[in-house]
Amino acid sequence: MExxxxxxxxxxxxxxxxxLVASGLALAVGVVGIVNFAHGEFSMIGAFVSYLxxxxxxxxxxxxxxxxxVVLFVVGALTYYGLIRPVLAAPELNxxxxxxxxxxxxxxxxxxxxxxxxxxLFTPYxxxxxxxxxxxxxxxxxxxxxLSVGLLVGLYAFLGRTRLGFAxxxxxxxxxxxxxxxxxxxxxxxxxxxxSAALAGMAGVMLSVMLYTSPTVGFAYTLKAxxxxxxxxxxxxxxxxxxxxxxxxxxxxxxxxxxxxxxxVEAVFFLVIFLALTWRSWRTR
Amino acid sequence: xKKVLVLWVLLLAGLALAQTTVRxxxxxxxxxxxxxxxxxxxxxxxxxxxxxGKVKIxxxxxxxxxxxxxxxxxxxxxxxxxxVDIVIGGLASGVTFALSGPVKQYQPLFLCIGAASxxxxxxxxxxxxxxxxxxxxxxxxxxxxxxxxxxxxxxxRRVAILYEDGPFGxxxxxxxxxxLQNQGYTVQAEPFKTGSxxxxxxxxxxxxxxxxxxxxxxYDVDALPIAAQxxxxxxxxxxxxxxxxxxxxGFEKNRLSNDVAGMTAWLPSVAxxxxxxxxxxxxxxxxxxxxxxxxxxxYVIALSLGRAVEAASSADKDRIATELAKVxxxxxxxxxxxxxxxxxxxxxxxFNQSIWLQFQYLEGSRRPVFPANRAARPLRYPGNY
Numbered sequence: 001m002e003x004x005x006x007x008x009x010x011x012x013x014x015x016x017x018x019x020l021v022a023s024g025l026a027l028a029v030g031v032v033g034i035v036n037f038a039h040g041e042f043s044m045i046g047a048f049v050s051y052l053x054x055x056x057x058x059x060x061x062x063x064x065x066x067x068x069x070v071v072l073f074v075v076g077a078l079t080y081y082g083l084i085r086p087v088l089a090a091p092e093l094n095x096x097x098x099x100x101x102x103x104x105x106x107x108x109x110x111x112x113x114x115x116x117x118x119x120x121l122f123t124p125y126x127x128x129x130x131x132x133x134x135x136x137x138x139x140x141x142x143x144x145x146x147l148s149v150g151l152l153v154g155l156y157a158f159l160g161r162t163r164l165g166f167a168x169x170x171x172x173x174x175x176x177x178x179x180x181x182x183x184x185x186x187x188x189x190x191x192x193x194x195x196s197a198a199l200a201g202m203a204g205v206m207l208s209v210m211l212y213t214s215p216t217v218g219f220a221y222t223l224k225a226x227x228x229x230x231x232x233x234x235x236x237x238x239x240x241x242x243x244x245x246x247x248x249x250x251x252x253x254x255x256x257x258x259x260x261x262x263x264x265v266e267a268v269f270f271l272v273i274f275l276a277l278t279w280r281s282w283r284t285r
Numbered sequence: 286x287k288k289v290l291v292l293w294v295l296l297l298a299g300l301a302l303a304q305t306t307v308r309x310x311x312x313x314x315x316x317x318x319x320x321x322x323x324x325x326x327x328x329x330x331x332x333x334x335x336x337x338g339k340v341k342i343x344x345x346x347x348x349x350x351x352x353x354x355x356x357x358x359x360x361x362x363x364x365x366x367x368x369v370d371i372v373i374g375g376l377a378s379g380v381t382f383a384l385s386g387p388v389k390q391y392q393p394l395f396l397c398i399g400a401a402s403x404x405x406x407x408x409x410x411x412x413x414x415x416x417x418x419x420x421x422x423x424x425x426x427x428x429x430x431x432x433x434x435x436x437x438x439x440x441x442r443r444v445a446i447l448y449e450d451g452p453f454g455x456x457x458x459x460x461x462x463x464x465l466q467n468q469g470y471t472v473q474a475e476p477f478k479t480g481s482x483x484x485x486x487x488x489x490x491x492x493x494x495x496x497x498x499x500x501x502x503x504y505d506v507d508a509l510p511i512a513a514q515x516x517x518x519x520x521x522x523x524x525x526x527x528x529x530x531x532x533x534x535g536f537e538k539n540r541l542s543n544d545v546a547g548m549t550a551w552l553p554s555v556a557x558x559x560x561x562x563x564x565x566x567x568x569x570x571x572x573x574x575x576x577x578x579x580x581x582x583x584y585v586i587a588l589s590l591g592r593a594v595e596a597a598s599s600a601d602k603d604r605i606a607t608e609l610a611k612v613x614x615x616x617x618x619x620x621x622x623x624x625x626x627x628x629x630x631x632x633x634x635x636f637n638q639s640i641w642l643q644f645q646y647l648e649g650s651r652r653p654v655f656p657a658n659r660a661a662r663p664l665r666y667p668g669n670y
Contacts, residue, residue: 003489006518010485055535115316116351118505118531122539126509127516137485138517210513211482212506212533220480255486262487263450263476 002134003256009137011252012245016145017206019244021221022228023152023237024199030235031172031192034084035092037099039225040218041106042072042197046204048114051213054121061121061209065147068205069198076197080190088189110215119213126209144206151199152241159237168192172235227269231276247272306341307600309590310363310393312374312384314351319531320376322577323398327373329563329570329580330587340594342587345369349376353383360384364391370602371396373586376579377530378402379452385409394602394609396586398579401425402456403628410630414606418586418635420550421626426457428641429528429548430464432655436498439666441523443471445496447487447511449503450476453530458502480506488518497523505533512541515670523667531577542646544668550640551578551617552653554661560617576651581617589614589621609633 021043028036046068053059053067083102087095128139159165170178171188179185200218207217228247232239250268254261311327314320324346331342345367349356356374363369364387371394375381381400385408388395397405397417401424409415420428433444444465448454455476462472473494475487484507491499499522501511508527515525526546536542553564553574563581568574593609594600610633613622618640626634643655645665654664 003493006489006492007486010489010518014483014485111316115318115321116314117318118508118533120509120533120535120539122535124540126539127513127541129517129519131519136517136519138513140513141485141517207482211510214506216480220482251483252486256490260476262447262484263478265478265481265483 005133006135007252007256008249009135010256011249013137013141013145013248014252015241015244015248016141016148017203017210017221018224018228018248019152019241020144020148020203020206021200021218022225022232022244023148023155023240024196024203025222025225026229026232026235026237026240027155027192027199028196029229030237031168032080032084032189032196033088033175034099034193035096036196037096037222038079038103038106039196039200040220040222041103041110042075042200043204043207043218043221044106044110044213044215045075046072046201047208047213047217048110048204049201050205050208051119051121054123054208060123061205065202065205068201072201072204073194073198075201076194077190079197080193084193085186085189107215107219114215116215121208121213123209140206140210144210147202147206149241151202152237155195155237164188164191223266224269227273230273233280304339304341305594305598305600306343307371307590307594307605308343308345308367308369310360310367310369310372310374311344311346312349312356312359312363312372313346313376313398314380315346315348317351317531318534319399319577319579320349320351322575323376323579323583325567325571325575326580326583326585327587328583329566330584330591332570333566334587334591334594337591337595340591342591342594349374349380351377351380353380356380356384357387360387360391364393370394370600371590371605373398373583373590375400375405378405381405382408385412388412388415394606396590398582398586404456406626406628406630413632414602415631416606416609416623416633416635417626417631418582418621420636420638420640421634422457423627424636424638425528425548425641426461426464428638428643430468431638432526432548432643433465433470433498434468435655436524436666437468437470441497441666442469443473443494443496444498444500445491445494445522446472446474447484447491447499447501447503448474448476449479449507451479453504454479454502477503477507479504482506482510484511484514485518488514488520492518492520496520498526499524500526500528502528505529505531505536508533508536508545509539509541512539512545512670516541521670525668525670537646537649537651544645544647544665544670546643546645546654546664546668547651548641548643549576549578549651550636550642551581552576552642552644552651554653555617555642555659557615557617557619559615563617578618585614585616585618585621588616 025039049068050061050064053064167183228243231243347359373396375397376399378400394414401422589612593605596608597604623633642653644651645654652661
């Protein structure tokens with residue numbers, strides 16, 4: 001029973017980081033309609049911002065969260081203006097090739113600037129552990145989970161309770177009609193893409209604390225983020241946390257209870273994508 | 286005055302004629318810490334050789350990108366555009382394996398700095414101009430098993446092995462498990478995806494096994510998550526022992542690295558004359574001390590090549606190879622001489638398991654702890670995790 005409880009907690013806490021990465025991707029897909037393959041590289045930039053601020057200026061990653069969000073918002077806004085906006089009307093394949101190219105370019109730029117080395121931070125709380133009854137868990141994954149839930153609740157509130165949020169939702173539903181009502185569609189897209197990048201940047205800061213910083217750090221989590229947004233329904237922000245929890249729990253249960261299950265982790269999320277798509281197509285028949 | 290001038294000209298011409306010049310290609314992953322350290326070592330060694338005046342080594346450096354896709358064209362360029370006859374390179378096994386075909390095609394004298402996998406040994410088994418300085422993987426296993434034997438004598442009985450499920454981690458896992466069991470250990474082994482960052486589930490599974498030693502065979506990206514999550518799930522092994530090809534930058538400054546043990550071929554604290562000399566030269570040239578063993582490995586390759594060229598008095602690669610095979614010298618790792626490899630597959634093997642030492646992280650640095658004759662301090666067992 002204790003093992004099951006520990007496994008469930010492991011899974012739920014792992015979902016925090018998954019959801020943090022996936023929420024930005026869901027926003028880009030849901031509002032701008034762009035499948036952003038460079039989302040993981042935005043996280044990588046966030047991780048490097050955190051690492052460089054820590055090593056260069058001694059700034060704790062917790063304090064870097066806000067700064068990374070601002071930096072990545074600007075990066076996202078510039079990306080939108082310079083690259084995404086010109087291809088918004090182009091076929092989806094062109095858009096995907098563009099973001100894929102951006103992903104490769106950013107990764108190689110990081111390689112040129114920082115080299116291929118894996119770098120780790122050294123904060124006093126990376127190994128901090130909380131124990132409740134017979135189970136224990138790390139403070140950083142717990143903080144990532146709380147941060148993720150907090151950010152998504154904030155995002156829901158913004159989308160559901162503010163005029164700007166209503167405008168974002170309107171643009172997400174229809175690209176033309178909101179423009180006829182005086183909503184500046186391009187500004188909304190820019191805001192949404194910037195927010196998406198900012199969320200990726202904050203996820204990157206957490207990656208730098210919990211894992212490492214390197215030019216490829218974002219890649220593995222982007223794959224999981226794609227699985228999560230497919231499961232949640234493309235662009236459905238409300239489905240992100242439940243989908244992340246299902247994916248992370250599936251991984252944790254397989255790793256714990258299936259002998260040699262650690263090697264099956266990637267198969268689990270591909271299986272999840274397969275089942276979600278199959279079930280959705282069967283349901284809509 | 287005229288006579289003096291003529292004498293000077295004759296003297297300089299004589300020196301130039303007596304000096305043998307060779308162009309050497311250097312093919313390394315210079316964007317990685319290990320590759321950069323290796324290049325620094327090669328350059329330092331070449332500087333020493335050239336300062337002697339009898340041999341002049343000119344380096345042509347290219348980046349192998351740590352990937353076959355970059356390394357193979359880079360080697361082709363070295364051979365066809367830069368027209369070198371000697372190549373120093375082959376750090377990563379996967380890359381070196383991919384280079385085996387082009388090397389056999391262009392036939393350079395290939396001085397291999399790393400590439401421990403026996404797959405590489407097999408790939409170069411029919412190539413006579415292959416000098417492998419680094420120990421092979423079976424040497425690494427032998428050195429690690431020696432350490433595990435020592436731990437067994439100190440009461441360790443259960444080993445949990447966490448191995449990455451790619452070629453690096455899983456290739457020898459069954460043999461490893463069997464050898465540990467032969468030593469008397471009870472072994473539980475679980476695979477993982479390197480870079481996944483999430484080990485809590487597998488570590489939780491290990492809790493019931495209550496291992497004395499958590500042994501992970503993976504990459505640098507896994508080091509911090511494993512050290513952190515071992516504590517987070519309350520696993521409490523008596524020793525965390527890691528075997529990545531490189532450790533992450535900054536890991537030594539992280540307090541989670543305290544008492545984590547691993548294996549290396551050299552540390553700056555190694556007490557022999559050649560090691561001290563290397564550390565001083567390195568500090569003078571680069572203004573820092575490295576603890577990457579690829580730096581002295583590159584240095585040793587350059588020095589041994591210099592000796593061989595001097596003995597051959599020729600830039601001919603076969604004459605240099607003949608002299609290199611006879612080289613005997615003291616190095617920061619200990620004595621170097623070339624013999625056939627233990628399996629007999631390759632003819633020129635430099636170092637073996639005797640160069641490996643076990644270290645433990647403590648308060649910001651790696652300290653040798655085993656074998657006893659090379660230890661700077663006793664092993665902390667059980668460690669505090």
